[in-house]
Amino acid sequence: MNTIKTKRLVIRPIENGDAEAIHVYAGSPDIDMMMFLPNETMEDTEKFVEFARSEWQKDEPEDREYVILQGSEIIGGINLEKCENRSGNTFEIGWIICRDKRGQGFATEAAMALMSYAFNELNADFVRAHCDIRNTASEGVMKKLGMTLTDGTGTRTYPKTGVTSGEYLYSINRLEYINKKH
Template structure:
């Protein structure tokens, strides 16, 4: 098994593959998503471009962006990823199909990806951002042991022209060790 495939109690996280496009578009094209900067995708072609870029990034010797799909019972139910902010800081983000929300999947995947960030990538800290109205993502951040570091940010949704507040949560290596 690849070092980039992560198994949890209920999930398998693995790098995005080109053949995942249609399954990814089922959640990435969900028009009810209104608090994510880059979603929903309007077309399958937009999702295919995202997938192509994600696959190319995995081919880098040291990928700066690592996109995983979340598999539950062999089905893709969402995506989760890490992006290098600098040499020792990564940002984590996720999206989950609405049929699988409120079942603990994002928290389970997030805990596994934090371990990956600290143990495999030697991260010193991991951050996450969410819309101030996105209580579900904020709750996941808290369950991951992250603490609120900044509540003064803003984000502009280019598709709608809406500006909203943004939260930034963080956990560092020491905090992660203290929570074990």
């Protein structure tokens, strides 16, 4: 397991005692542009924590789930998932920040650190991210990461609500990442 430190944050793998703090953001009803959130019950969040911990037990986790800490407070989550059926070594990155911590650059700072980990430690060829076309904050993070819009024609249907919306796919490849000197 690996912990990543930035100027203001600690990004560490999810641990057993994290469910209550994770549920603060993962169970928030205002999270309506995330594919599988909000979690409706604490039990849903506990199942997620168990899944995340079981992934970390593998020699090569397919889904690396982290919490983002500011000091000792969990303020969000971020993940790096290995993508199947793609040319090259591709990872998808996604993040969520507690409502009262949004707009302070924490998602960008954490995503920049995890993207660096993907390219430098996991030898990623590509890192990509998806967002709902209405989620301008996440799209802004993707742009700050140096990603470019790869596909603006996608759609997503939310399993919990049945609502369909437009979806953006942003990505960056290894050469672009090196040339942007992150």
